[in-house]
Amino acid sequence: MARTGDLAARDPADRAMAAPVLECRGLREAFGDLVAVDDVSFYISPGETYGLLGPNGAGKTTTISMVAGLLEREAGQVLVDGTPMTTTSVGVKALCGYVPQEVAVYPDLTGRENLRFFASLYGMRGTRAHRRVEEILDTIGLTARGGDQVKKYSGGMQRRLNIGIGLLHRPRLLILDEPTVGVDPQSRNAILESVESLASEGMAVLYTTHYMEEAQRLRPRRDHRPGQAPGGGHLPRACGHGRRAGPGARGCLG
Ligand SMILES: Nc1ncnc2c1ncn2[C@@H]1O[C@H](COP(=O)(O)OP(=O)(O)O)[C@@H](O)[C@H]1O
């Protein structure tokens, strides 16, 4: 997969000036007595990747489920391109591509057939759908295997297809939940390269991981406001940009 750019090569001032694609303020969610996410705030500008790092149970999936409008929040605000996200939002959800941790594709269909099916759900038809499916196969490095049944793919290839489905409608914000769990190192590298490449083309990417080295590789932003550690409330071990939150760190305002 071609790498078309490098985030670090861009002028940080340009990125700092761009209006955020995603703004989260004071996100909180509790399940009964368990506070899963407490006062998490951050923003992502176009062309940035933002990682939520933390072990299992830290609240990563809960956080991105609130961002994607899949889960009601107890408190806080989510703005995508300045528009509030709620569980009932329709238009604003179309700005997001959500890629769940579990691979959600049809194993008996080919990779190309899967993409065509999901493209049809997005209302794409005919030549437009055909072109977009071939573009996506190229982006995820599966053109040569697009005619094979998905059950014959490796775990990493299935994950790449899963990501490709989230890209079909050209989202402004791509949300990836643990995109590299359980995949071989080569596929892991290919997935990280495609994330870097998408960000270099201007997409904002929010991802979760429990691999520290992965969060470090995906270009930390280094503009935390003084006095605010980049950690997230009850994501006490999770933080944006691959940094560990200090004790008592609240929120992660980039
Ligand atoms: N629907 C739910 N009902 C009750 N508890 C939940 C639910 N979803 C998540 N949790 C709990 O919230 C905490 C955070 O979960 P999660 O966001 O899935 O963590 P992560 O994605 O970081 O592994 C965990 O303790 C988990 O068991």
Ligand SMILES: [Mg+2]
């Ligand atoms: Mg999770």
